[in-house]
Amino acid sequence: MGKIFKTIGPMNNDDIDADITDHDTYEKGFPHMAFKHMRDKDPCAWIDEKDGGKGFWAITRYNDIREVNGLPKIFSSAQGIRLEEQSKEEFEARKTFQETDPPVHNRQRMMFHRGFSRKLISTYEPLIRDICNDIIDEAVDSSEIDATKEIAKKLPMRMLGRVIGTPDEDAEWLVSRGDAMIANSDPDFTDHVVDKVDTDEYRFLPFRSPAGKEIYEYGEKQKRLREDHNMGDVMSMLLQPNKQGDKLSDLEFKNFFALMIAAGNDTTRYSMASSIHAIANNPYIFNCLKSAPDDSPVWDSATEEFIRWASPTIHFRRTATEDYKLHGKQIREGDKVAIWFTSGNYDERKFSNPFNLILERENNNHIAFGQGGPHVCLGIWLARLEVRVAMQELLKRVSKIEQIAPEKYLRSNFIRGIKNLPVKLTSA
Numbered sequence: 045m046g047k048i049f050k051t052i053g054p055m056n057n058d059d060i061d062a063d064i065t066d067h068d069t070y071e072k073g074f075p076h077m078a079f080k081h082m083r084d085k086d087p088c089a090w091i092d093e094k095d096g097g098k099g100f101w102a103i104t105r106y107n108d109i110r111e112v113n114g115l116p117k118i119f120s121s122a123q124g125i126r127l128e129e130q131s132k133e134e135f136e137a138r139k140t141f142q143e144t145d146p147p148v149h150n151r152q153r154m155m156f157h158r159g160f161s162r163k164l165i166s167t168y169e170p171l172i173r174d175i176c177n178d179i180i181d182e183a184v185d186s187s188e189i190d191a192t193k194e195i196a197k198k199l200p201m202r203m204l205g206r207v208i209g210t211p212d213e214d215a216e217w218l219v220s221r222g223d224a225m226i227a228n229s230d231p232d233f234t235d236h237v238v239d240k241v242d243t244d245e246y247r248f249l250p251f252r253s254p255a256g257k258e259i260y261e262y263g264e265k266q267k268r269l270r271e272d273h274n275m276g277d278v279m280s281m282l283l284q285p286n287k288q289g290d291k292l293s294d295l296e297f298k299n300f301f302a303l304m305i306a307a308g309n310d311t312t313r314y315s316m317a318s319s320i321h322a323i324a325n326n327p328y329i330f331n332c333l334k335s336a337p338d339d340s341p342v343w344d345s346a347t348e349e350f351i352r353w354a355s356p357t358i359h360f361r362r363t364a365t366e367d368y369k370l371h372g373k374q375i376r377e378g379d380k381v382a383i384w385f386t387s388g389n390y391d392e393r394k395f396s397n398p399f400n401l402i403l404e405r406e407n408n409n410h411i412a413f414g415q416g417g418p419h420v421c422l423g424i425w426l427a428r429l430e431v432r433v434a435m436q437e438l439l440k441r442v443s444k445i446e447q448i449a450p451e452k453y454l455r456s457n458f459i460r461g462i463k464n465l466p467v468k469l470t471s472a
């Protein structure tokens with residue numbers, strides 16, 4: 045066990061009764077006490093929903109989340125992965141391979157895996173470092189900045205773009221469309237806030253958002269550009285038939301493209317923002333990492349701990365396909381079951397001192413990427429690489445990072461993130 049450092053971030057006893065379904069709750073920071081209370085007193089809790097939802101089981105302990113996630117035959121993704129109730133038609137129109145179960149899931153997963161394997165992604169490190177250099181140099185020159193907007197938000201799309209092959213100049217637009225989809229509950233990112241205005245018109249589009257249509261069209265354009273011409277990027281590779289001659293259909297590619305833009309941006313952004321927040325607020329973390337060479341093993345453990353600490357994907361939903369008993373509760377066939385990854389990553393039964401960020405934490409089997417289930421994050425190696433390289437390059441360029449005003453949190457029960465992080469950077 046390495047050194048232990050004090051908790052950073054909100055730990056508020058007032059949130060013990062917080063409504064975990066309400067997007068407003070998360071604007072005040074993650075309701076850690078509410079989840080701790082659930083883990084201790086009612087780890088498989090029935091939660092009623094407002095606004096026409098039929099209610100769901102909330103699974104909040106680490107071991108139970110892994111159990112449910114590891115049984116896709118019983119806890120299926122093929123009836124939806126968000127808590128939102130959808131008609132059959134809406135579901136079919138918006139379905140991606142994330143909303144399928146094995147063995148159907150395996151085919152597309154294997155097709156996409158070609159572009160995101162650890163081996164291939166590691167070859168992108170020099171490119172990713174280059175992008176970091178540009179963006180971080182610019183940020184350090186400005187001295188006082190919003191680190192989420194000027195660093196954490198700019199990097200992931202530029203990095204993902206370099207890997208999949210979208211032009212740098214489209215990155216900002218792609219991010220804004222990705223945000224409008226996945227942060228569809230925060231008025232800072234969309235005019236079509238799902239629980240505030242009528243989004244019925246968009247119910248057949250990804251995330252009930254008009255941005256889904258724009259992303260579909262952009263994806264189709266990118267596909268056409270590569271139809272007769274291999275551009276040597278991951279997108280060209282994914283459009284090629286695999287060894288067995290199997291090819292992605294138009295709809296499969298289009299939906300995958302939209303999923304990648306939504307899933308590959310904000311999660312990495314908020315992991316970086318949370319890491320910068322930790323570095324700015326703890327001199328040991330700053331000093332230890334600043335003096336560590338790029339190939340020091342502390343960077344591996346620190347990156348995992350930063351991602352556990354950030355746990356940006358709060359929950360995913362499954363649907364029970366048969367009756368199942370958990371902690372004496374009877375889950376019935378057809379019930380919605382939500383697995384709360386962030387809660388699992390702070391479970392005292394699994395992690396010693398989970399509310400402390402421990403750079404050298406050993407055996408850090410966190411579940412921020414949905415580990416243990418068939419849908420474990422496809423971008424896991426890319427995200428790890430991005431977070432590590434971004435923090436390394438940032439620390440090389442600064443002698444000090446100070447937080448100069450309180451951070452602000454995303455309004456979302458689905459994605460956890462610091463959306464504004466005002467800091468002062470002193471160049472090295």
Ligand code: HEM
Nearest residue numbers: 142307308311312315357360412413414419421422423427
């Ligand atoms: C720190 C950053 C990230 C976190 C915390 C994260 C988290 C997750 C989680 C929890 C899942 C599992 C969902 C489930 O169980 O239903 C997932 C799946 C997925 N992620 Fe990530 N993700 C991150 C970065 C990325 C990146 C950079 C990409 C870009 C390619 C990406 C693409 C995907 C895709 C395509 C899936 C669906 C995989 C499948 O259904 O088989 N993610 N991610």
